[in-house]
Amino acid sequence: MKIGIIGAGKVGGTIATLLESCKFCKNVALADVRPGVDLQGLKKSKFARVDVNKPAELAAFVGGRDAVVSAAPYFLNKTIAAACAEAGVSYFDLTEDVETTTFVRGLAAKHKGTFMPQCGLAPGAINIVGGSLASSLENVRTCEMRVGALPLNASNQMKYYLSWSTAGLINEYCQPGDALYGGRRVTTMPLDGVERLTVDGVEYEAFNTSGGVATMGETFAGRVQELNYKTLRYPGHRDLMKFLLHDLNLAPRQELVTQIFDQEVPLTESDVVVFYVSVVGTDREGRLKQRSFIKKMHGAVIAGRKLNAIQLTTAAGITGVLELFAKKKLGPGFVKQESVSLEDFLGTQWGGKVYGG
Incomplete structure (x- = not known):
């Protein structure tokens, strides 16, 4: 091919x-x-x-x-x-x-x-995993999808360094998203819906961003009661982004924010991708089940090239x-x-x- x-x-x-x-x-x-x-x-x-x-x-x-x-x-x-x-x-x-x-x-x-x-x-592999787990149950109460591309270590105030497209990052922080609530499609506001979760002893915050649900809202409407996607970050990051994009009203000026990030936020090659899917529902026998797919993925050297985690995944x-x-x-x-x-x-x-x- x-x-x-x-x-x-x-x-x-x-x-x-x-x-x-x-x-x-x-x-x-x-x-x-x-x-x-x-x-x-x-x-x-x-x-x-x-x-x-x-x-x-x-x-x-x-x-x-x-x-x-x-x-x-x-x-x-x-x-x-x-x-x-x-x-x-x-x-x-x-x-x-x-x-x-x-x-x-x-x-x-x-x-x-x-x-x-x-x-x-995300979107992509997260939807393949989320869709397959949701389809494995007869009636689904919740399908939670969470992904974070994060620096392994961060000492700056927002606990974040760049590892992928800055324009894409800022865009998903500024655009509304899609979700299911009560089996119906709803619109989610970016940077809202903050929650905390722990994976392998590390605490993260999760919040709404756009795009991660992809077409799953349409596919699973009426079949899944609650379905959503949120981005994972280290605690405190979301509040700073909310201040920057909402309080300072820079969300309508994505090109400017992208330029600032590209100029002033370091690019890291030491990163980790945290990948989390959890589905709760009943099987054909009516038994309540929880099924999950949780991984932490790192970079690797392939064909003599050093690839970071977000590139590889x-x-x-x-x-x-x-x-x-x-x-x-x-x-x-x-x-x-x-x-x-x-x-x-x-x-x-x-x-x-x-x-x-």
């Missing part, structure tokens, strides 16, 4: 790294507007300089691929998805942006190919989905994350290595 990746940053490069060992992948074209992308150790990959905002360049890159992955900033995904639709090429992305997902869904209704947004960590999510696509286990049209079974996902090379065990 010939795969194109647009966005040769940390996650895009990590996806190419994982694809090196995948038998289903013949070659990778790694595109970015920036020159000088490091391809050391990536024998399957070739670099292509592409400006997404130049239609001819984008169309030329997309044509001839079996699948295109957008690892670009979320605000470029509509343009990339539209180019894939016009070329009849299947499209995958990592977006947490709800508006982008709605746009991609509209494209899928009118064009051939597979269109599967939200394929990373995000790339493993979409690489696993690409393997299922290559095996024709994904249908055409718009594909939801929760339509993928956990068994199939853990049966893939990288889904199993990173999320299994």
Whole structure:
């Protein structure tokens, strides 16, 4: 399979790294507007300089691929998805942006190919796990999904360092989310719904952010009483973000906040991903059950490249989905994350290595 990746940053490069060992992948074209992308150790990959905002360049890159992955900033995904639709090429992305997902869904209704947004960590793997656990019970009271990409150590006031897309981080802090309450879809406000939980003796705070529920609200409406997604952080982080974005009214100025974070908040390579899903409901015999999937995942050195935890878990999510696509286990049209079974996902090379065990 010939795969194109647009966005040769940390996650895009990590996806190419994982694809090196995948038998289903013949070659990778790694595109970015920036020159000088490091391809050391990536024998399957070739670099292509592409400006997404130049239609001819984008169309030329997309044509001839079996699948295109957008690892670009979320605000470029509509343009990339539209180019894939016009070329009849299947499209995958990592977006947490709800508006982008709605746009991609509209494209899928009118064009051939597979269109599967939200394929990373959260949304992505969290929905595969949450959907599978919820589907394993007859009647579900609660489905709680929690994910945090956190520094292993932090000494600053907000107890946080950057480890992934700053634009995506700020966007999910500013946009409303989706949830189920009483079996009905409701809108959640960002940074609200604060709670505390402990995993392996470490206390975290959890609060509402956008995108993590993906399409599960639609899928499980009327079948699950309460379903929600929250971001995990070390205690105290949420209050500072609330002050910055709400009290100082900077939420409408996401580009400015992103610029400040990129300039002043350090980027860490020492991180951990905390992954938590808990489902409570009754089985077919009417017995009340609690089922969970809880992991702490760290980075690794793969193909001579040091990958941090958020890079590895995000790339493993979409690489696993690409393997299922290559095996024709994904249908055409718009594909939801929760339509993928956990068994199939853990049966893939990288889904199993990173999320299994």
